[in-house]
Amino acid sequence: MKAAIIGTTGYGGVELIRILHTHPTINIHSVHTTREEVPVWNEYPHLYNIIENKLEKINVAKIAEESDIVFFATPSGVSSKLVEEFSHTNIKMVDLSGDLRLRNTEDYKTWYKKEPVQAELINKFVYGLTEWNRGEIEKAKWISNPGCYPTATLLGLAPAVKEKIIKTDSIIIDAKSGISGAGRSPSRDTMLAEMNENFKIYKVNKHQHIPEIEQQLLDWNSDIKPITFSTHLLPINRGIMSTIYVSLKEEYTTSSIHELYEEAYKNHPFVRVRPLGHFPTIKEVSGSNYCDIGVDVDERTGRLTIISVIDNLMKGAAGQAVQNANIMSGLHETAGLNFLPLYP
Ligand SMILES: NC(=O)C1=CN([C@@H]2O[C@H](COP(=O)(O)OP(=O)(O)OC[C@H]3O[C@@H](n4cnc5c(N)ncnc54)[C@H](OP(=O)(O)O)[C@@H]3O)[C@@H](O)[C@H]2O)C=CC1
Numbered sequence: 608m609k610a611a612i613i614g615t616t617g618y619g620g621v622e623l624i625r626i627l628h629t630h631p632t633i634n635i636h637s638v639h640t641t642r643e644e645v646p647v648w649n650e651y652p653h654l655y656n657i658i659e660n661k662l663e664k665i666n667v668a669k670i671a672e673e674s675d676i677v678f679f680a681t682p683s684g685v686s687s688k689l690v691e692e693f694s695h696t697n698i699k700m701v702d703l704s705g706d707l708r709l710r711n712t713e714d715y716k717t718w719y720k721k722e723p724v725q726a727e728l729i730n731k732f733v734y735g736l737t738e739w740n741r742g743e744i745e746k747a748k749w750i751s752n753p754g755c756y757p758t759a760t761l762l763g764l765a766p767a768v769k770e771k772i773i774k775t776d777s778i779i780i781d782a783k784s785g786i787s788g789a790g791r792s793p794s795r796d797t798m799l800a801e802m803n804e805n806f807k808i809y810k811v812n813k814h815q816h817i818p819e820i821e822q823q824l825l826d827w828n829s830d831i832k833p834i835t836f837s838t839h840l841l842p843i844n845r846g847i848m849s850t851i852y853v854s855l856k857e858e859y860t861t862s863s864i865h866e867l868y869e870e871a872y873k874n875h876p877f878v879r880v881r882p883l884g885h886f887p888t889i890k891e892v893s894g895s896n897y898c899d900i901g902v903d904v905d906e907r908t909g910r911l912t913i914i915s916v917i918d919n920l921m922k923g924a925a926g927q928a929v930q931n932a933n934i935m936s937g938l939h940e941t942a943g944l945n946f947l948p949l950y951p
């Protein structure tokens with residue numbers, strides 16, 4: 608199976624290269640840029656003598672004719688335009704941006720402050736939160752890959768929300784991300800001198816992933832009320848930790864909640880519910896497609912604490928994109944994704 612990558616020179620794109628380079632079935636056929644047509648290793652010297660491809664300009668008809676699937680690792684506002692052009696061809700699409708995730712186009716305008724794609728096109732994209740949307744993904748041709756924070760947060764919340772054991776107005780999410788989550792373009796916020804030995808909150812109550820998380824939670828339980836969601840930058844390259852607090856409707860023990868989570872994820876190879884009393888760290892999933900989850904009930908307050916960690920570039924982006932491409936193409940979901948975490 609042949610794949611094209613658009614947005615190759617960014618962090619999501621180069622992570623797709625890392626995965627697909629050893630994928631048993633999906634091969635990198637072409638890689639694309641809007642800039643100079645140079646060998647990929649000019650942009651990424653660590654790929655010297657390994658990835659022979661030259662970056663090519665985007666020619667929609669040629670890509671659609673030569674490849675079976677195209678990955679868009681492109682910024683929001685860019686993906687929407689590419690998707691419109693490719694929608695007239697037969698190629699499978701997986702988009703990593705936020706452009707095709709929100710069904711309500713007004714929400715997109717409000718939170719992304721950009722013009723949305725037409726709703727008709729959005730509705731043809733399947734939301735690729737793999738573990739909870741597998742049936743739709745199997746039938747899909749076009750996938751909208753979830754955001755990095757929504758992936759960690761929704762996998763952490765799903766069993767409790769779907770089982771309706773929480774007070775619906777009580778969800779508070781405290782999330783932190785490594786700086787590769789902000790992409791490869793330089794910015795003042797992510798400079799070494801700004802971030803090293805520092806820790807920052809950003810986009811307070813205004814993060815564009817709020818409507819995406821709420822949309823999915825409402826699909827699971829229509830009584831869910833608006834969430835509080837805070838995002839922070841950590842002085843590390845990769846990884847997200849989402850620490851989630853919810854009030855329980857009744858008295859539950861940690862072990863009963865733990866059982867619920869183990870049951871929910873027992874058939875999902877990339878979600879590891881940690882044993883009772885154990886909580887994951889970011890490093891323990893770094894470089895892998897795992898989402899690791901720990902749970903604990905505070906019996907004094909009646910609140911459940913959920914800790915969910917992922918690698919933002921893997922399960923939060925390129926890893927989940929390939930997992931979805933695998934399922935959509937009838938392959939085993941783990942194909943090409945059996946990386947152990949990089950530790951230490
Ligand atoms: N980084 C992360 O952890 C995550 C990112 N995402 C999403 O994935 C997408 C890619 O993110 P990331 O790799 O971090 O971003 P980067 O900023 O690192 O890379 C984006 C790439 O898009 C390409 N690009 C920019 N403008 C255009 C254009 N007009 N036409 C075609 N290509 C263009 C650029 O390549 P060139 O200049 O060579 O054309 C650039 O290298 C974004 O939508 C992001 O929100 C989602 C989850 C996690």
Ligand SMILES: CC(=O)N[C@@H](CCC(=O)OP(=O)(O)O)C(=O)O
Pocket residue numbers: 682683703704705706753754755784785786787788789790815816838840
């Ligand atoms: C650390 C960091 O800056 N992360 C980015 C994630 C961007 C992203 O993934 O954007 P979309 O999913 O909306 O395309 C952010 O918080 O905006």
